Amino acid sequence: MTPPLLTVEGLRTHFFTRAGVVKAVDDVSFTLARGEVMGLVGESGSGKSITGYSIMGLVDPPGRVVAGSIRLDGRELTTLDPESMRKLRGNRVAMIFQDPMMTLNPVLRIDRQMTEAILAHDDVGERVALGRARDALERVGIPSPDERLKAWPHQFSGGMRQRVAIAIALLNEPDLIIADEPTTALDVTIQGQILHEVQKLARETGTALVWITHDLSVVAGLADRVCVMYAGRIVEQGTTAQVLDTPAHPYTQGLLDSVPSRNARGARLKQIPGMTPSLIGLAPGCAFRERCARADADCAETPAMSVDGNDPGRGVRCHHPIVPWTQPPR
């Protein structure tokens, strides 16, 4: 078996605010193989975006990675000096953001915003960089790329801007792209196109994807594997089929139930009772227990990630999983 492209182990990213320490990411571990697509699912504030920023080394103060290890191709990123990290960003690991209206700088032309990403990493001439930028635009399906290179961001529609952002992410053919809800701000038809496009491009170039989203239907069509996050922790992981068809964590079940479906037309949508807990001064124990029907006294103790004995990729962080669980061999 080839070594994984990305290994995240025991990652903790905390924000030191005046009100207290916010444990935005609290003991997150996962691995990602080359070319694999992983969905990172969770509600707002579950820590999924911060996990992405931690990998990119883009956590802003007062936030800080306080513990854990992030290894890309065997190279430890958490202890890397800023300049080496900069060389990695946009080159080996790229990121796409949620709101395409905000990610492109409004006062710089597209060609400049694209070539600077190449020139920051490769010692090539302006002309070569421009050619590569043009090709990248063509690859993401932007018509007449030569003209579009000379356009300003405000002359593009939202979907087109996100294509430009994706083209920028692809410029240096990275090993990994972290996509932070890139289709959330787009309307559904454009969302479908972008999803299709990214899937195709990732497959063609062998780029691995971490797709951060709160939308389970997006994950269903796109990801090979899924991690579900809640209050800074991964509560369930497995292949997309495992997690969506036989969820083990009550939270995952709750998420699935709250998706409107055709089969239950007219029926009242189920919702998860209560609200996401504040991450400031979160008490030990399962963070979901206040909202969970299966919770009992055991849940006051923080559950560990328990990996399926037969399948190391399948795991749940729950004392009372819904599906029968094969305990790992001791």
Place this chain on the structure above:
Amino acid sequence: MLVFVIRRSLQSVVVLVAMSVIVFVGVYAIGNPIDILINPQADQIDRERAIAALGLDRPLWEQYLTFLRGAVTGDLGRSFVHSTSALGLIVEKMPATLELAFSAMLIAIVLGIPLGLWAGLKPDALSGRTIMAGSILGFSLPTFWVGLMLIMVFSVMLGWLPSNGRGTTVDLFGVPLSLLTVDGLAHLALPAPNLALFNVALLIRLTRSGAREALLQDYVKFARAKGLSNRRVIGVHVLRNILIPVVTVIGLQFGALIAFAIVTESVFAWPGMGKLLIDSINLLDRPVIVAYLLVIVTLFIAINLAVDILYSALDPRVRLSEGGG
């Protein structure tokens, strides 16, 4: 673009006419210049003659029409006091004021933008806080007092710098300038920073808040995610966005510096337009007052036009079209 400039010029003419009417009526209301100009011992006949010579025996509207007729041909009347062309007097004093205002603006830009950027990048550091505290002083200390203190310290106590006048000037294309001689620079060394002080503080605050706002934007994070160096993220992505409001304010403030250099010019006896205006108001020298204000309004209009054009160069979303204006 051309249409924009033409339409803006037409609007400017309306502003200038309205301005001249207001000043005319205003100065008329203040008092009768004859009372000041004529020797109190003069008899009635001399008095009548002087009034007729200055055209003050005519009704106000007729005086205004006479002025307007002259203004169209570029003649803004003759000074009551100096008996020379009012515009000529002002143009003669203009280089001194422009030089002072230009030096002050340069100081404000060179100090204000970098300091503001620094304070914006390090809002919690001691350096950032010190800069902000200093900017409050710059805002709140009155210009005339700072001017007096500068003279006290550097001219009277230390004796390093001269306290009044322009010093030696050199003619450049027929315009006398102090900036080009050592003595002239020494004479500028106190009044220019004095006039700049408020604008340094203003630019620091403006740049700082712009930087703090821009740093939170997604495009800054995206730029960093592209692997750009910190220098490029700040110097290109952040600065380009901050410059849009800063350029507008610099333009407006430059007009204000020219118009309100009066205080600094009075304190340092700088022979500029501001001092001329004060003298003219004291003597109710209406042609000079009117001409001065028209010149200032024209300058403001020209600066605003320049800012608008510059603005469209900085912000691609603003295009000077027939529709948008």
